[in-house]
Amino acid sequence: MAVIVVGGHSRNVGKTSIVAGLIAAMPEVRWTAMKITQYGHGICSADGAPCDCATPDHSLAVTEEHSREGDTDTSRFLVAGAEQVYWVRTRQGYLAEAMPRVRQILASAANSIVESNSIMRFIRPDLYLAALDPGNEDFKDSARHVLDRADALLLHSGGATAWQDVSLKPVRNRPVFHISPGQWVPGDLVAFVRERLKE
Numbered sequence: 254m255a256v257i258v259v260g261g262h263s264r265n266v267g268k269t270s271i272v273a274g275l276i277a278a279m280p281e282v283r284w285t286a287m288k289i290t291q292y293g294h295g296i297c298s299a300d301g302a303p304c305d306c307a308t309p310d311h312s313l314a315v316t317e318e319h320s321r322e323g324d325t326d327t328s329r330f331l332v333a334g335a336e337q338v339y340w341v342r343t344r345q346g347y348l349a350e351a352m353p354r355v356r357q358i359l360a361s362a363a364n365s366i367v368e369s370n371s372i373m374r375f376i377r378p379d380l381y382l383a384a385l386d387p388g389n390e391d392f393k394d395s396a397r398h399v400l401d402r403a404d405a406l407l408l409h410s411g412g413a414t415a416w417q418d419v420s421l422k423p424v425r426n427r428p429v430f431h432i433s434p435g436q437w438v439p440g441d442l443v444a445f446v447r448e449r450l451k452e
Contacts, residue, residue: 255450256359260370260399261384262419263391267437268384269326271407272368274438275446276333282450285362286330287355289341289369291348313343313351315358326368337362349375364450373399380404380449383424384432390415400424405445407432 257275261268269288276284318327318338330338339358343351352375359365359376370393373381383396383403388411401423410431430442 254360254362255364255380256376256378257364257366257380257382257446258372258376258378259366259368259382259384260373260396260403261386262393262396262400263386263389266384266386266389266409267407267432267434268368269329270434270437271382271384271432272366273329273333275366275443276330276335278438278443279447280334283363284330284335285337285339285358285365286327286335287339287341287358287365287367287369288327288330289343289348289351289355289367289372291343291345291371312347313341315339315341315351315354335366348372370395370399373402379452380446382407382446385409387414387416390417392416392419403427404449405430405442407442409433 259268259272272286276286316339318325318331318340320328321331323329323332327338327340341351341355348371355372367378381399381403382405383400384407386409388409397419403424405428406424407430410433428445430439430445432439
């Protein structure tokens with residue numbers, strides 16, 4: 254059993270496309286996929302809709318995806334070939350409450366791939382891939398705090414670095430795989446992941 258985590262420093266850096274691409278490239282791995290979303294104040298974790306609730310039952314939700322329409326991130330994981338897919342939603346800062354269920358799902362899976370940075374506070378995956386787009390100036394604290402744990406960097410090509418106060422020195426010797434829209438999962442990345450799964 255292996256657990257792979259795909260994170261990124263911001264929204265819209267290709268995390269979902271990378272996860273779906275790895276699932277599709279290695280169907281023999283028998284993936285269970287998971288997406289973790291943490292909502293800010295005023296958004297309900299039960300359904301992602303705006304609300305002012307503060308009740309415990311609205312602080313988290315874990316649901317299994319069944320749709321193969323490909324119209325949501327988790328549905329894309331099923332379309333790509335994952336055997337099971339889960340969407341974990343919590344209020345910002347409440348992921349710890351969902352971790353017993355998350356650990357149960359991961360323990361029962363043949364191999365898991367998780368789209369999240371925040372889960373890195375709670376587990377030590379077999380492989381952590383960090384997607385970075387130097388042209389996107391936003392750099393989440395959750396990504397900054399775990400960047401040094403990245404086993405490989407998935408780097409968007411082109412453009413000047415827009416980050417301020419972000420050092421890549423802790424990961425300067427890690428493998429780098431160049432990605433771009435439409436080329437989210439290059440062959441050398443698939444080979445790297447396959448090799449690491451054998452260890």
